[in-house]
Amino acid sequence: QVRLVESGGGLVQAGGSLRLSCAASRSSFRINAMGWYRQAPGKQRELVASITTGGSTNYVESVKGRFTLSGDNAKNMVYLQMNSLRPEDTGVYYCNAKTAYSAYWGQGTQVTVSS
Numbered sequence: 214q215v216r217l218v219e220s221g222g223g224l225v226q227a228g229g230s231l232r233l234s235c236a237a238s239r240s241s242f243r244i245n246a247m248g249w250y251r252q253a254p255g256k257q258r259e260l261v262a263s264i265t266t267g268g269s270t271n272y273v274e275s276v277k278g279r280f281t282l283s284g285d286n287a288k289n290m291v292y293l294q295m296n297s298l299r300p301e302d303t304g305v306y307y308c309n310a311k312t313a314y315s316a317y318w319g320q321g322t323q324v325t326v327s328s
Contacts, residue, residue, distance in 0.1 A: 214317075215238055215240045215312070215317040216237070216317075217235055217237055217238075217308045217310055217317055217319035217320075218235070219233065219234070219308045219320065220233070220235075221293075223325070225325070225327070226326070226327050227298060227299055227327065228297060230294070230295060230297075230298065231298065231324060232292060232294050232295070233249065233295070233308075233324075234292050234293075235247065235308035236290050237289040237290070237308075237310050238289070239289070240310075240312060242312040243312060243313070244289060244312055245265060245266060245312060245313065246266070246310070247289075247308065247310045248260060248262055248264060248271075248282065248309050249261045249262055249263075249282070249291070249293050249306055249307065250309055251302075251304040251305065251306045252321075253301075253303060253304035256304075258307065259273060260273055261273055261280065261293070262276065263309075264282050264283070270282050275301070276295075276302075279295065279296050279298075280294065280295050280296070281293070281294045281296075282294075295324070298326045300326045300328045302324060303325050305323055306321065307319055
């Protein structure tokens with residue numbers, strides 16, 4: 214079982230920045246990848262960005278050039294730096310961690326971008 218604790222959401226004006234953090238508890242199985250998903254009202258949850266333990270990153274097209282995902286393997290933490298935020302970035306952001314056997318989710322943190 215992996216417990217994920219998120220922090221850093223909030224309310225920001227368009228063009229502003231926020232930094233999300235996610236800490237994963239120790240796991241019996243190696244965490245292979247971590248990332249962030251988001252869910253806007255009335256929409257499906259979508260992948261925002263992910264990073265493998267090898268450092269490979271993947272971003273949804275709409276955030277490329279604005280968001281940066283980084284990780285600290287020693288601390289089992291990931292950080293999502295979000296710049297140039299837009300109203301369409303509003304949603305609940307969920308941290309995700311994957312092992313070879315399961316996927317785990319955080320409780321979610323609200324990000325609201327006002328126009």
